[in-house]
Amino acid sequence: MQALLDNLDRLWSGFLTTLGMSVAAAVIATILGTILAAFRVSPLPPLRALGATYVQLVRNTPLTAVFFIVIFGLPAVDVTFQNFFIAAIVALSVYTAAFVCEVVRSGINSVSTGQAEAARAIGLTFGQSLRDVVLPQAFRSVVPPLGNLWIALVKNSAIAGGGFAVADIAQLAPSLARDNPAQVLAIFGGIALAYMVITVPSGIAVGVIERRTAILR
Amino acid sequence: MRVRRLTAACAALGLVALAGCSSEAGNDATAPDATVPVEEEVQFDEGTTMAELAEAGAITVGTKFDQPGFGLVSPDGVPEGFDVEIAKIIAAKLGIAPEDIEWVETISANREPFLQQGQVDMVAATYTINDDRKELIDFAGPYYVAGQDIMVAAGNPLGVEGEESLADIRVCSVNGSTPAGYVQENYPDADLTLFDEYSLCAEALKNDQVDAVTTDNVILTSFVAQDPEAFELVDNPFTEEPYGIGIPKGDDDFRTFINDVLEESFEDGSWAAAWDATAGAITGAPAPEPPAVDRY
Amino acid sequence: MSSDQATRTKQPLVALAGVNKWFGDLQVLKDINLDIANGEVIVVIGPSGSGKSTLCRCINRLEGVQQGEIRLDGVLLPEEGKALARLRSEVGMVFQSFNLFAHKTILENVTLGPIKVRKVRKAEAEQRGRLLLERVGIAEQADKFPAQLSGGQQQRAAIARALAMEPKVLLFDEPTSALDPEMINEVLDVMTSLAREGMTMVVVTHEMGFARKAADRVVFMDHGKIVEEATPETFFTNPRSDRAKDFLSKILTH
Numbered sequence: 001m002q003a004l005l006d007n008l009d010r011l012w013s014g015f016l017t018t019l020g021m022s023v024a025a026a027v028i029a030t031i032l033g034t035i036l037a038a039f040r041v042s043p044l045p046p047l048r049a050l051g052a053t054y055v056q057l058v059r060n061t062p063l064t065a066v067f068f069i070v071i072f073g074l075p076a077v078d079v080t081f082q083n084f085f086i087a088a089i090v091a092l093s094v095y096t097a098a099f100v101c102e103v104v105r106s107g108i109n110s111v112s113t114g115q116a117e118a119a120r121a122i123g124l125t126f127g128q129s130l131r132d133v134v135l136p137q138a139f140r141s142v143v144p145p146l147g148n149l150w151i152a153l154v155k156n157s158a159i160a161g162g163g164f165a166v167a168d169i170a171q172l173a174p175s176l177a178r179d180n181p182a183q184v185l186a187i188f189g190g191i192a193l194a195y196m197v198i199t200v201p202s203g204i205a206v207g208v209i210e211r212r213t214a215i216l217r
Numbered sequence: 218m219r220v221r222r223l224t225a226a227c228a229a230l231g232l233v234a235l236a237g238c239s240s241e242a243g244n245d246a247t248a249p250d251a252t253v254p255v256e257e258e259v260q261f262d263e264g265t266t267m268a269e270l271a272e273a274g275a276i277t278v279g280t281k282f283d284q285p286g287f288g289l290v291s292p293d294g295v296p297e298g299f300d301v302e303i304a305k306i307i308a309a310k311l312g313i314a315p316e317d318i319e320w321v322e323t324i325s326a327n328r329e330p331f332l333q334q335g336q337v338d339m340v341a342a343t344y345t346i347n348d349d350r351k352e353l354i355d356f357a358g359p360y361y362v363a364g365q366d367i368m369v370a371a372g373n374p375l376g377v378e379g380e381e382s383l384a385d386i387r388v389c390s391v392n393g394s395t396p397a398g399y400v401q402e403n404y405p406d407a408d409l410t411l412f413d414e415y416s417l418c419a420e421a422l423k424n425d426q427v428d429a430v431t432t433d434n435v436i437l438t439s440f441v442a443q444d445p446e447a448f449e450l451v452d453n454p455f456t457e458e459p460y461g462i463g464i465p466k467g468d469d470d471f472r473t474f475i476n477d478v479l480e481e482s483f484e485d486g487s488w489a490a491a492w493d494a495t496a497g498a499i500t501g502a503p504a505p506e507p508p509a510v511d512r513y
Numbered sequence: 514m515s516s517d518q519a520t521r522t523k524q525p526l527v528a529l530a531g532v533n534k535w536f537g538d539l540q541v542l543k544d545i546n547l548d549i550a551n552g553e554v555i556v557v558i559g560p561s562g563s564g565k566s567t568l569c570r571c572i573n574r575l576e577g578v579q580q581g582e583i584r585l586d587g588v589l590l591p592e593e594g595k596a597l598a599r600l601r602s603e604v605g606m607v608f609q610s611f612n613l614f615a616h617k618t619i620l621e622n623v624t625l626g627p628i629k630v631r632k633v634r635k636a637e638a639e640q641r642g643r644l645l646l647e648r649v650g651i652a653e654q655a656d657k658f659p660a661q662l663s664g665g666q667q668q669r670a671a672i673a674r675a676l677a678m679e680p681k682v683l684l685f686d687e688p689t690s691a692l693d694p695e696m697i698n699e700v701l702d703v704m705t706s707l708a709r710e711g712m713t714m715v716v717v718t719h720e721m722g723f724a725r726k727a728a729d730r731v732v733f734m735d736h737g738k739i740v741e742e743a744t745p746e747t748f749f750t751n752p753r754s755d756r757a758k759d760f761l762s763k764i765l766t767h
């Protein structure tokens with residue numbers, strides 16, 4: 001416990017790093033995943049194939065391997081990032097987008113086909129009918145699974161600090177443990193608690209959003 | 218776990234010839250048999266750890282699985298290296314054959330808990346003896362003294378000479394390790410990048426994502442030996458890292474026994490033979506003078 | 514506009530020529546030839562599964578066809594993309610199950626198309642939308658959500674939504690089949706007045722009263738084929754084909 005209290009400043013900056021990395025990745029993954037989902041339900045076969053390939057490829061790759069590829073594989077083909085923090089956001093976004101895609105796609109499928117047909121019948125393009133009619137209705141059914149993805153993303157971000165050079169909360173634990181070997185349990189417990197400070201309120205917020213949007217129908 | 222994960226990443230990539238992806242160094246370097254014959258008849262006082270282990274005919278040893286030259290796991294799951302050979306010498310004196318040793322991977326962060334909770338009987342894992350750790354566990358040895366050093370890109374483009382340079386360059390080490398702690402303590406403003414494996418630091422150095430890697434010289438030497446085209450050792454060690462055998466706290470009989478075994482191996486040449494077959498085979502350097510054990 | 518008008522009256526507004534359509538191995542439209550003149554009201558009638566809905570859905574290309582040509586105002590239906598979307602905005606469709614946008618108010622349902630497709634300003638679209646809602650008799654429901662309306666009101670809202678696009682032709686696929694009997698007439702009344710105002714309409718329905726009152730022509734389909742075309746009077750009193758006779762006897766006795 002003392003080890004944590006003595007290092008509150010490092011804990012706080014690590015916490016902000018974890019939060020910033022997670023929020024940035026969540027925003028990018030949500031946008032990218034939704035675009036991919038649109039590909040997957042698109043009338044154009046090449047786009048459908050592209051979406052499906054992305055999901056299969058990324059979803060079946062361990063996250064550490066994705067990190068590894070982004071940080072060490074891409075430089076081999078001259079794609080580099082400004083720093084490891086940005087590279088970590090890229091890795092987390094690329095990885096999470098595959099899961100967002102599948103959640104959004106199942107949300108789209110939960111909206112009756114009549115809605116999309118009526119949208120097309122008044123002359124909306126595929127993109128417009130998705131954006132203005134289908135996705136807003138899919139939103140409600142995807143809030144809980146997207147909430148789960150967000151919580152998983154926050155915890156997955158620990159891989160960035162644990163292994164890949166980002167100074168987040170997870171990265172703090174081993175050095176605190178080294179300097180205070182007698183307090184290892186308290187240190188890891190405190191770190192776990194810091195993650196819960198993000199994830200538990202998120203879970204509650206998801207519940208609230210779900211109830212709010214329920215009134216729509 | 219860590220090694221396996223990295224191997225999977227390498228397989229997925231198939232493009233990076235990464236030090237951590239191959240265990241060639243360990244394979245080439247390992248002697249086929251224990252350097253010391255296994256004792257046939259052993260006699261220990263009733264109730265000692267030695268008696269218990271000898272009676273069981275088996276011992277559980279924690280070691281690194283990702284440290285070329287000291288403890289690097291081979292594809293069949295058995296680790297190889299200098300730490301491993303030292304553990305085999307100790308086991309042999311307990312009448313335990315190498316195949317009856319159960320190897321458990323220990324990483325920097327879990328060595329003390331594993332000893333305290335009895336998950337391992339002893340730890341030989343590039344384990345630096347220090348006072349903080351001595352409050353939780355006990356050390357036999359040292360059986361080797363390493364020193365923290367710096368590895369840079371071949372040709373040393375930035376002209377790094379020694380530890381003073383750490384303040385001005387992008388330096389990489391392993392999170393939670395003693396060398397990383399040394400940088401954090403003495404150069405708090407250093408641009409320090411922390412991975413969880415040295416092989417990743419080496420890769421980052423190759424990609425020009427960092428300027429230097431710092432840790433114990435023995436670890437760095439194996440990277441340089443594997444890829445002399447890419448890396449170069451500054452060879453100006455600035456700390457002393459005495460490696461000891463970790464055992465549960467308070468087991469003085471066991472500690473004395475191990476110290477005796479170590480001293481015996483220093484004298485009968487088995488220690489030097491173990492070095493030559495492992496770490497020495499990688500670097501090509503002859504065995505150094507053995508250190509003096511510290512019977513505190 | 515006036516010279517345009519002249520050519521339009523000569524050439525059919527909707528023209529289907531040699532249309533064949535399959536779902537897998539099942540042929541659901543067989544050699545359909547049908548011209549629909551500007552202002553004409555056609556009632557399509559026939560047993561379940563005979564291809565009536567599919568015919569409607571092909572006219573605004575919610576379904577594609579494998580053979581034959583469908584033209585609107587002399588122009589072949591485009592394949593996909595923006596051009597097709599533009600075409601669809603000129604062909605209104607009213608579904609059996611209303612398909613109002615569940616997350617939007619009735620007014621928003623009616624203004625979405627004009628705003629997004631026709632790029633009409635919101636205020637203007639809302640003003641016209643309210644007029645249309647008034648015309649179908651549900652002005653006071655404008656700010657409610659679809660689920661808060663009765664079936665008859667929903668279907669009238671759906672008609673207003675289609676009208677908001679000022680379509681050249683309106684397709685109705687069994688617009689009253691999902692309604693409770695007491696609500697059928699309020700919808701049919703709206704349709705009848707539309708017909709009277711000169712809207713071109715294709716109506717799939719079994720409502721004989723509406724057909725007699727509003728239709729210029731009845732098209733009888735069976736097994737994917739157009740079996741008979743006649744005025745409502747002729748068709749109901751004196752059907753030529755045995756299949757039409759058989760069908761009429763069934764729906765009249767029930």
Ligand SMILES: Nc1ncnc2c1ncn2[C@@H]1O[C@H](COP(=O)(O)OP(=O)(O)O)[C@@H](O)[C@H]1O
Binds near residue numbers: 536541561562565568
């Ligand atoms: N999307 C579809 N896939 C496969 N078969 C279909 C599909 N839609 C309709 N059908 C089949 O096509 C035939 C005609 O259907 P439909 O046009 O709905 O007839 P109707 O409206 O006259 O009842 C039926 O046999 C129906 O089962």
Ligand SMILES: [Mg+2]
Binds near residue numbers: 567686687
């Ligand atoms: Mg039908």
